Amino acid sequence: MMNSHRAIPIPGTDDADMIRTAAKLTRELNAAKPAIYWADFLASSFIGYTGLGFAIGASGWLQAAGVLVAILALYRAGSFIHELTHLKPSAVPGFRTAWNLIIGVPLLVPSFMYDGVHNLHHARTRYGTSEDPEYLPLALMPPQTLALFVVVSILAPIALLLRFGILAPLSLVSPRLRRLLTERYSALSINPAFRRKQPDGDFARHWALWETLASLWAITLLVTTATGILPLPAFLTGIGIASAVTLLNQVRTLVAHLWENDGEAISVTAQYLDTVNVPPPSYLPALWAPVGLRYHALHHLLPGVPYHNLAEAHRRLITAMPATSAYHTANHPGLSGLVAKLVTGSIKATRPR
Numbered sequence: 001m002m003n004s005h006r007a008i009p010i011p012g013t014d015d016a017d018m019i020r021t022a023a024k025l026t027r028e029l030n031a032a033k034p035a036i037y038w039a040d041f042l043a044s045s046f047i048g049y050t051g052l053g054f055a056i057g058a059s060g061w062l063q064a065a066g067v068l069v070a071i072l073a074l075y076r077a078g079s080f081i082h083e084l085t086h087l088k089p090s091a092v093p094g095f096r097t098a099w100n101l102i103i104g105v106p107l108l109v110p111s112f113m114y115d116g117v118h119n120l121h122h123a124r125t126r127y128g129t130s131e132d133p134e135y136l137p138l139a140l141m142p143p144q145t146l147a148l149f150v151v152v153s154i155l156a157p158i159a160l161l162l163r164f165g166i167l168a169p170l171s172l173v174s175p176r177l178r179r180l181l182t183e184r185y186s187a188l189s190i191n192p193a194f195r196r197k198q199p200d201g202d203f204a205r206h207w208a209l210w211e212t213l214a215s216l217w218a219i220t221l222l223v224t225t226a227t228g229i230l231p232l233p234a235f236l237t238g239i240g241i242a243s244a245v246t247l248l249n250q251v252r253t254l255v256a257h258l259w260e261n262d263g264e265a266i267s268v269t270a271q272y273l274d275t276v277n278v279p280p281p282s283y284l285p286a287l288w289a290p291v292g293l294r295y296h297a298l299h300h301l302l303p304g305v306p307y308h309n310l311a312e313a314h315r316r317l318i319t320a321m322p323a324t325s326a327y328h329t330a331n332h333p334g335l336s337g338l339v340a341k342l343v344t345g346s347i348k349a350t351r352p353r
Helices: 016-025 034-057 060-078 080-086 095-104 118-122 143-171 175-184 201-226 232-254 268-273 296-301 307-320 326-330 335-350
Strands: none
Touching: 016 268, 016 296, 016 307, 016 326, 034 060, 034 080, 034 095, 034 232, 034 307, 060 080, 060 095, 060 232, 080 095, 080 118, 095 201, 143 175, 143 201, 143 232, 143 335, 201 232, 232 335, 268 296, 268 326, 296 307, 307 326
């Protein structure tokens, strides 16, 4: 059942029946299946890098196909960073290390950029507030803000090269720069007011390892390109594909929520209703919202369910929940309708009265 009309819950109240039923019907779906994680991630990475090879070395339709395949497959492989933030290391041993070596370091998005950040977005009292690193009330902002939100993502690969290849090494001799880098430029967040805390303990060591490797990789890319060892066209093709990946992810982020919260702490049900599912019968979301992200609202309701079980969880809940349940309200038919709803809401919210 799809609904374009959104029920407005009373802040602080919850649909207790929905929450209780969702937990009961999906209890045995919380276990991650390592074989699925490894097969999906390794296949996506292999296909993505193969496409990148054709994008750099081929011409004509083979090159065009390589570009498209590289964008979609590397985007899917990169999306596993979201799973890492919810996955206990013991659930899929070695997966975090493999992801960082195969995707995180090469694309300059090591997992520490999201670990300790995304969990704040799920915190009951932080969601949609100024302390949420992944939230902006976009539906209440001018339409030009929405355009800027999407377009600026194209520059992300250049910003990451600067962050890891130049600023990170310089920060070793400048405590002030180091503090700035940690607080402002070490998180995959969209809230410009968010400030990250200094890491400590085991996480600080994890951070140092992957930041060092990412910095060495960024320096290698810059030096080999500047000296001609890496041909400039190959470098620019890689940057272009990385920019397309971040652009696609930003478009997905644009419709991941309805972005209607004005900064107050709200209930779990209200958070669910401000978030979006794009379930079947539409199949395109499998490309632009991969690795379970098409069930984003359901994920906020049941963050412990791994991505490969979300479709089954949705099938159970969509059947079991009565027509009056808030569960049905967060299900939407596709990308275009969500974008139109967001733009329309933005225009109405900022129209002079």
